[in-house]
Amino acid sequence: MKFAVLVFPGSNCDIDCYKAVEDTLGEPVDYVWHTATDLSAYDCILVPGGFSYGDYLRCGAISRFAPVMAEVAKAAEEGKYILGICNGFQILTEAGLLPGTLRRNMSLKFRCHDTVLRVENNENPFTAQYAAGEEITIPIAHGEGNYYCDEATLAELKKNNQIIFRYVNNPNGSVDDIAGISNRRGNVVGMMPHPERAVDALLGSEDGKKMFTSILKAWRDRHESASVR
Numbered sequence: 001m002k003f004a005v006l007v008f009p010g011s012n013c014d015i016d017c018y019k020a021v022e023d024t025l026g027e028p029v030d031y032v033w034h035t036a037t038d039l040s041a042y043d044c045i046l047v048p049g050g051f052s053y054g055d056y057l058r059c060g061a062i063s064r065f066a067p068v069m070a071e072v073a074k075a076a077e078e079g080k081y082i083l084g085i086c087n088g089f090q091i092l093t094e095a096g097l098l099p100g101t102l103r104r105n106m107s108l109k110f111r112c113h114d115t116v117l118r119v120e121n122n123e124n125p126f127t128a129q130y131a132a133g134e135e136i137t138i139p140i141a142h143g144e145g146n147y148y149c150d151e152a153t154l155a156e157l158k159k160n161n162q163i164i165f166r167y168v169n170n171p172n173g174s175v176d177d178i179a180g181i182s183n184r185r186g187n188v189v190g191m192m193p194h195p196e197r198a199v200d201a202l203l204g205s206e207d208g209k210k211m212f213t214s215i216l217k218a219w220r221d222r223h224e225s226a227s228v229r
């Protein structure tokens, strides 16, 4: 399975994502610059955190015009796995690949600390190895992590089981304590907390590991059943 880690000017979690794939899975992974126009070689695209384009206008508002984003949309359409973490989540909402938006934290302060998340949906390629309702410790580091969507969109998210993680103690004012969501099909996930910073006991938590191993298992299951057919 081949992973891409997108890099925008101002990304700062690209190396963490790369290392998380390398150390947790040992699968091939490449950095892919934001001007790339071909992602066909990749099975999973990680959109990492950071301050792309200095967070000017709104977080992710400029990045969504990067040439690579047309390829990300194509990959989503093809059913490939796409995970946006923090600034990556912001970029995916700005690009319209996930519903809703991220606003300034309710406190108007940058928040950087561990959070406890509840796994709300484990019937998803990104979370299948967690137990439903499992509580995991994953750090946040953001100034604009306050997830917002209108009531009709929230009703849709609930109806289609698109809420993947909720905060146990809401750190930013997100509607319905939402920490991570998927698209309707379930192959695109965005989350504000950073699982790639929780893949080793030395980092304070290993609870993010299962996101990476879940993706690999989902891909293998799909791949193997396709080759048996």
Ligand SMILES: NC(=O)CC[C@H](N)C(=O)O
Pocket: 048, 049, 050, 051, 052, 055, 059, 085, 086, 087, 088, 141, 142, 143, 144, 145
């Ligand atoms: N760690 C990050 O990706 C930060 C995201 C964004 N720059 C914010 O502050 O909200």
